[in-house]
Amino acid sequence: MPVARPETSDSRIIAHVDMDCFYVQVEQRKQPHLRGQPTAVVQYNSWKGGGLIAVGYEARKDGVKRSMRGDEAKKVCPQIQLVQVPVARGKADLTIYRNAGSEVVSVLSRKGRCERASIDEVYLDLTDAAEAMLKETPLESLETIDEEVLKSHVLGLDLNGKDEKDIVREWLTRRDADHRDKLLACGAIIVAELRLQVLRETEFTCSAGIAHNKMLAKLASGMNKPAQQTVVTYASVKWLLEPLPIKKMKQLGGKLGTTLQTDLGVNTVGDLLQFSEQKLQDLYGANTGTWLWNAARGINGDEVEGRLLSKSHGSGKTFPGVRALKTIDAVEKWLKELCEELNERLQLDLETNKRIAHTLTLHAHAYKSTDTDSHKKFPSKSCPLRYGAGKILQDSVNLFQAGLREYLGSYMNLGDGGWGITGLSVTASKIVARPSGTSSITRYFHGRDRFSASSEPSDVKFAPEDDNLSPSRTESHLASHQTECSGEETQIIRHTSSFDQFDTPCKDEATESCWLSKHHEPQPRLPEEEMSISDGKQSFEHERKATKEKGTSSILKFFQTNACSSEQSDEKPAPEDDHMSPSRTESHSAFHQAECGREHTQITHDTSNFDQFEATCKDVVTECSLPSKLHEPQPGLSEKERNINDEKRSYEHKRKATKEKGTSSILRFFQTNSGSSSEALDMESESLTGSQSKRGTNSWRYNVDEIDQTVVEELPPEIQEELRTWLRPQKQANTVKRGSSIAHYFTPNKN
DNA sequence: CTTGGCAATGTAT
């Protein structure tokens, strides 16, 4: 259900940028001979030509639609080029699209606060940039206006048969324009520039909407596609919304929209206007009610969230019909594939963004062909997430079995009575940035809790740490940028006045102040005890209260007491933990104890571990050194350069062609650039601060090349990471990361 | 083919 947020200002400048048939563009860039041809991206070619998940505009002209089968598409458009989604580990792999989306974000996030809304959509808050521009350059004195700006569609302008560009030029430069219109005009100029920038640097076109809030911007971005932008003026909102079918509005495309239609006979947004806020609240609850009342008037207070990275990672697959999984073995086989993909993405996120996921969730769908009971849902289950593919798999299997028992009743077996698993997915969520600064180990033993349990969103405020992590294949440019964009404070400060956007019946002042105060109410603070790390909280609640001294523990002690606890715990869940074994024996719990500076008898009965610790270290080394080799800078050639060579892309001259001010446009780009191209960009270099070599060196006396992988996997990721740092001491010290923001662009394909 | 497949976000309880 949508939730009403107070609108802090009616003069924000918000843009929504939407990539045009994104997957198709990604494939066309990869295979330039596809450019200009009707093409679609398809997955699972095996059955009826696979399902279309993206359709290029040339193919749309021929009537090809999403949700057609490949075969159908061929019928209406015989020349269509069908490109398959990459497959890895037996399932669709969207990595290349995700990475392409990151490229776009890295361009768009250079101006204003930026929110990655999906794999191919971004919101921007350009208020500050627009205000700054307006202050500096009066629009009426604008001499040359970029083609791309003139090609904007401005809602509410009276064209009167004249050339739209002339009218737009006039609108842009009107001396007596409404202040909000002037800001929008600046927004349009900024967005046009950004879109060109995206095109130059990624070769992707996009469309955009520029408006005073997210809802309207989103609406506008879809109005003129592809490769165009449209502006929603303050005055045009009524005109825009009144006839708009209610289902076109975001959040109303589903059940709520249907309910509105059937309950109230509301078909357009205008139809909604007759209902009082009270009435809507009575029908749909306070939140949804006022959200609806506002939405009908074009009021929407949602903030652009400065967030460049996703909040969760998931990997899933469906097994329709006869392919349904009938045995635990089959389930485990697939779970293994899914967990391996998930682990890979978690590892990458850890290395490049220094983020740690804290919970693992397993979703499954089951079917039963005969029984009446078949509508029962397979319950999703989650538990604290332990790093390492093996651990994730073990926990996933346990979660699955817990869910299965619940679903079937503990007596029935999979396969009995026509049961099968038709879908599986594993998701990692609650991803928080690893705090920066001192060694993570020190932090662990000095109140790490406060970070982990923070109610703060994951992506804000982490300073670049001087860890010596591999720069290649990263998106760390996003991370670093994020630090700059996360202006939580500023966005609270800036809310001015005028709040009811239209001359429609408006709310009284009381409502406004109520909203605002409600919105900015400080988060209720948990007492410190409650804030300690939440994983494993239940299992150790009682113990937590017992002791609390800090500072005495050491890493040695930690390993002695906890290192191999997991190996056993997998087989032997403690008695008090009936059915959810993954939740209790995991590393966070262990760490929590360590932090509390006390031994936990249950775990420590398996003393040793020091030996085990030493014995198995080699695995760690092999596991670590292999990937880190990948990241090793090649002498003389940056990864970027190598990849450019690989891809045989040379592009610089073309970029220059489109660079002249005042004439460049996306149309022109295509006129001059049809064909394969790519850009060798000089991004701002980001130097990695000094080497870590001194840090880890052997204040303890074991050899780092004797660490058990499974032991390490058991550790919290930050510790793992730290270990890895030790394991590659001077590698990449003082290397300079070049072209970071498009590095991943050129990462080799994994197929 | 159990109704397209995979992924991500957000709310409510």
Place this chain on the structure above:
DNA sequence: TATACATTG
């Protein structure tokens, strides 16, 4: 926190 559900692309 864990879980279910809705919505979107």
